[in-house]
Amino acid sequence: MIWGLLGGIFLSLLASELYDSCPRLTNLLLRSASRRLPAEYRDRYWEEWMGELDAQGDLGKLRKLGWAFWVFLYSWKTGRTLQSAVEQAKSLALARSQDGKKAIELISPRKVNTILNGGLHYEEVKDLNEEQLDRLVEILGSRFMFKATRMFFARRALESWRRAQN
Amino acid sequence: MGSDFRMTLQTQMVLRVLLSDFQRELYGLEIAKAAGLPSGSIYPILARLETTGWITSDWENINEAAEGRRRRRYYKLTLEGRQKALEALESTKRRMFPELSGVPV
Secondary structure, rough: HHHHHHHHHHHHHHHHHHHOOOHHHHHHHHHHHHOOOOOHHHHHHHHHHHHHHHHOOOHHHHHHHHHHHHHHHHHHHHHHHHHHHHHHHHHHHHHHOOOHHHHHHHHOOHHHHHHHHHOOHHHOOOOOHHHHHHHHHHHHHOOOOOOOHHHHHHHHHHHHHHHHHH | OOOOOOOHHHOOOOOHHHHOOOOOOOEEEHHHHHHHHOHHHHHHHHHHHHHOOOEEEEEEEEHHHHHOOOOOOOEEEEEHHHHHHHHHHHHHHHHOHHOOOOOOO
């Protein structure tokens, strides 16, 4: 009996503590969500989400937490969309530069898969210097989903090609 | 007409809301409520529409201290986006419900 009473009090204290920490959790979720976005967009979305949190007025703390959870859940997708826009813009800027143009002329997008599979042809890159090769890796890299992986494979493909040439 | 991205059902719902009053600017929560979608789920859709130039967004111009709340980000369709959205919705409708072609979106 006494244990039941103590347990009840403890659970009620725990629930009240959890309820009180909802705003902190909400902020934490939104902060984590914004960290999943490209750096260029973090501040904007953080501010936007905080504004939307205010717009929800007197909704309960739990409902706001629920909303933040949805935002967090979908932030991965938002981040991917924004990341691809950022990379597209960077590639475009790169392609507009003189060296970038040359690299793109030398290697058409449809050959990217062949290149990553190790089938880079000497004729296509023989005139590129070190810096241009780096840019080429960047251009090729921007066509695949996971930046670290694609950069690794693109660079490895180029390096193995160069070794083969020597 | 091919849209610049995959036209999911959720995207169509967001577009319908934005098209329903083309002149009006809406913030994320309003769009989500009107579209009947979980509010947190619409940001990837809005981001996609914005990066492809179908919609544009801007901060509302308020005095935050006086209003007692943070400013909101408002979205609206661009002219080109409106045209493309109408065409995309019409094209989707034609594909899914051929018997309804000609009925306004």
